[in-house]
Amino acid sequence: xxxxxxxxxxxxxxxxxxxxxxxxxxxxxxxxxxxxxxxxxxxxxxxxxxxxxxxxxxxxxxxxxxxxxxxxxxxxxxxxxxxxxxxxxxxxxxxxxxxxxxxxxxxxxxxxxxxxxxxxxxxxxxxxxxxxxxxxxxxxxxxxxxxxxxxxxxxxxxxxxxxxxxxxxxxxxxxxxxxxxxxxxxxxxxxxxxxxxxxxxxxxxxxxxxxxxxxxxxxxxxxxxxxxxxxxxxxxxxxxxxxxxxxxxxxxxx
Amino acid sequence: xxxxxxxxxxxxxxxxxxxxxxxxxxxxxxxxxxxxxxxxxxxxxxxxxxxxxxxxxxxxxxxxxxxxxxxxxxxxxxxxxxxxxxxxxxxxxxxxxxxxxxxxxxxxxxxxxxxxxxxxxxxxxxxxxxxxxxxxxxxxxxxxxxxxxxxxxxxxxxxxxxxxxxxxxxxxxxxxxxxxxxxxxxxxxxxxxxxxxxxxxxxxxxxxxxxxxxxxxxxxxxxxxxxxxxxxxxxxxxxxxxxxxxxxxxxxxxx
Numbered sequence: 001x002x003x004x005x006x007x008x009x010x011x012x013x014x015x016x017x018x019x020x021x022x023x024x025x026x027x028x029x030x031x032x033x034x035x036x037x038x039x040x041x042x043x044x045x046x047x048x049x050x051x052x053x054x055x056x057x058x059x060x061x062x063x064x065x066x067x068x069x070x071x072x073x074x075x076x077x078x079x080x081x082x083x084x085x086x087x088x089x090x091x092x093x094x095x096x097x098x099x100x101x102x103x104x105x106x107x108x109x110x111x112x113x114x115x116x117x118x119x120x121x122x123x124x125x126x127x128x129x130x131x132x133x134x135x136x137x138x139x140x141x142x143x144x145x146x147x148x149x150x151x152x153x154x155x156x157x158x159x160x161x162x163x164x165x166x167x168x169x170x171x172x173x174x175x176x177x178x179x180x181x182x183x184x185x186x187x188x189x190x191x192x193x194x195x196x197x198x199x200x201x202x203x204x205x206x207x208x209x210x211x212x213x214x215x216x217x218x219x220x221x222x223x224x225x226x227x228x229x230x231x232x233x234x235x236x237x238x239x240x241x242x243x244x245x246x247x248x249x250x251x252x253x254x
Numbered sequence: 255x256x257x258x259x260x261x262x263x264x265x266x267x268x269x270x271x272x273x274x275x276x277x278x279x280x281x282x283x284x285x286x287x288x289x290x291x292x293x294x295x296x297x298x299x300x301x302x303x304x305x306x307x308x309x310x311x312x313x314x315x316x317x318x319x320x321x322x323x324x325x326x327x328x329x330x331x332x333x334x335x336x337x338x339x340x341x342x343x344x345x346x347x348x349x350x351x352x353x354x355x356x357x358x359x360x361x362x363x364x365x366x367x368x369x370x371x372x373x374x375x376x377x378x379x380x381x382x383x384x385x386x387x388x389x390x391x392x393x394x395x396x397x398x399x400x401x402x403x404x405x406x407x408x409x410x411x412x413x414x415x416x417x418x419x420x421x422x423x424x425x426x427x428x429x430x431x432x433x434x435x436x437x438x439x440x441x442x443x444x445x446x447x448x449x450x451x452x453x454x455x456x457x458x459x460x461x462x463x464x465x466x467x468x469x470x471x472x473x474x475x476x477x478x479x480x481x482x483x484x485x486x487x488x489x490x491x492x493x494x495x496x497x498x499x500x501x502x503x504x505x506x507x508x509x
Binding site: 065068069070083084085087088089091093094095104105107108109110136138153156158162 | 399401402404405406407408409410411415416419420423424498500501
């Protein structure tokens with residue numbers, strides 16, 4: 001894969017990036033309002049990959065839904081280029097083949113099936129899914145399903161990708177492969193990425209910046225720039241050291 | 255092989271039940287004019303085959319058309335109450351109420367309005383059978399993963415396109431389930447409708463046979479109706495497997 005030229009890169013990843021300023025968001029329940037986010041701030045420059053790590057239930061999914069415009073903040077502001085979500089579970093439609101699943105965002109905009117397939121076909125090839133175009137999702141491996149799911153969100157054509165623990169459901173070996181794969185894809189297809197994960201290693205290997213969130217109600221407690229060359233190896237001492245710093249920020253002794 | 259075995263089991267159970275029935279009537283447990291023995295019913299099935307067949311064709315046409323009407327109406331109502339909360343609140347109680355109408359009371363009114371032709375039969379059959387289709391289809395529409403709806407929203411999908419690409423396909427197994435329940439009651443609906451005013455059909459034949467003390471023939475008509483319902487049920491099961499193979503595949507991912 002060849003890296004895209006600078007001008008084209010800007011078109012791909014947009015101009016605004018993602019700016020979340022002192023955002024609070026709560027949910028009404030039977031037992032009163034439960035705050036999910038309390039004064040969270042976060043910035044992803046255009047083309048930047050920001051990995052957000054935090055304990056379970058710290059409002060990470062709420063953050064992504066705010067970025068995607070699926071929710072409005074109670075307080076604070078969210079400014080952001082249009083974003084497409086990649087959900088935690090792949091949610092592939094069982095009645096559609098791999099290619100039709102990948103092309104769902106095009107169909108959602110009213111593109112005909114034939115045209116949507118034409119647009120998706122070269123991407124399946126590129127993503128190592130050549131020959132699996134007309135296979136049902138149930139026949140695909142976990143890693144392949146996740147690649148189709150990522151492609152589906154990518155083909156939405158949005159400058160921002162909101163990835164919700166994309167590889168959490170995969171086994172350790174497949175997950176490591178997929179992390180390497182995603183890093184590779186994002187170098188040739190630059191987008192502004194907010195990657196929510198509870199996998200600290202994933203955050204350090206993939207992120208330009210790691211944001212550490214507090215337990216619920218979530219806010220940012222630490223931010224670390226990852227200025228390491230790519231592709232990154234998880235055994236690299238610099239990666240290991242940063243990983244330990246993130247763990248420390250999370251309050252986990254190692 | 256497995257399917258053949260399960261077929262055998264059903265047949266064995268049927269034979270046991272028929273034997274008990276036969277013995278019960280033969281030993282004087284019931285007057286054959288009230289409860290005919292299986293062998294008498296079998297005799298009637300053979301001797302009256304021409305009469306039964308011509309009347310079966312009439313009822314079969316009513317049931318098939320009635321089920322089609324029920325499926326269209328059921329799907330229409332399910333979609334309407336899924337898309338509009340207002341409509342759901344307004345219409346659902348009436349749909350439930352429609353199921354409590356006693357058919358023997360409604361059918362004569364329909365005959366009065368619509369005549370002695372096939373039309374009142376279609377209305378009665380559709381009335382008794384559409385509700386299960388509404389319930390199972392709207393349950394299927396409502397069971398779509400909310401995250402999938404959110405995903406479609408981030409893809410800028412309109413309400414209609416989300417419905418067409420995500421909700422409607424996932425409701426199709428529910429439509430089939432509802433239709434399978436519907437075929438069994440549709441057959442009963444046909445009998446009631448014919449009793450209210452008809453000049454042919456198995457329900458009409460049934461109605462005519464009892465006062466003529468031809469009880470065995472009446473039961474023969476019922477046997478044919480049961481067989482027809484079972485055949486329709488099996489046909490729908492097969493159609494579902496062919497039309498929606500994904501609903502039968504294992505959903506778990508492969509390593």
